[in-house]
Amino acid sequence: MADIVLELQPELRSELKTPLGPVYTDTHSLLADAGAPVIAIGDVVTHHLIDAGEPPAVAMVDERTERSAVSSEIAETISGFDGFETVREITNPAGTLSAELLTALREAIEGTGTTLLDVDGEEDLATLPAVLLAPDGASVVYGQPGEGMVLATVDAETRERCRRILSQMDGDTERLLTLLGIE
Template sequence: MKIPLGILLPENQTQKSDIQKFLSENSYLITVGDRTTEKMINFGLIPSLQIIDGQEKREKRDPPKLDNAIELTVDNPAAEITSQSVSTIKKAFTMKSPVRIFVNGEEDLLVLPVCVHAPENSIVMYGQPHEGLVIVSITTEIRNKAQSLLDLME
């Protein structure tokens, strides 16, 4: 995922006020990654769906703190997207939020099935290592692009 799917906010422009410009009142916020999830929770912007793996830049870390989230767990090896991960993501979208998916393995590529299956008013956020925060508004164009990338991986 070297090329961001959405808008890349440089690290120095990822304050709450910068991020809120991309959210509407009824946005369904989705975060992929521990640091991104933690940052949003600290801003008081609780993601409806959070996908984490307990790591940051391949280093173990404590998961972001959050009370009363529904927790699901999936196995998803690095550089893969398992069918279990995709079905768990789809299931999470039908549940009362916040929902947290804890990934045994790596969560990075799960941005793709999230973008394909996310509800209409979704905003997906994930970190671009050493660069900043990527913010993706889900549109038909983004869904098609994510699906094309998924198809290439099969």
């Protein structure tokens, strides 16, 4: 059983539909505007970055997109890519942030080398703590269903928006911040 720290309630879903940055349909244009490191949340985004020859420093995938299994092409691009120095399997139920996901994400972002976090469950909400953890100027890239890839540039304003959303979720926000090493 997963150790759940926060859980998304239905009334917050609409807030998450507003992108944290510009939406791109062209990977090369996104990469031209991205800062380092690049953190990818989602299979399709990770696939596009690998395919463009610019794999992310940290990638989090769950073999699903928009509640369905990813295509074999996307799955094969990710599983066939041998550029991740660390591959770690973690559990995170849908609509939640587990202690395991938060700890693994922190270790991946603070560590050296490249990391693939393979989630049993769902990785969608990981964008929020990724923005809190990433250094200023970093890029957190995630998919916007039916639109493209969102480039969230990490700065004080984006962090504050993510922190506000996280604080409205059900659970223990203080524990989340402790697990992330944030005061």
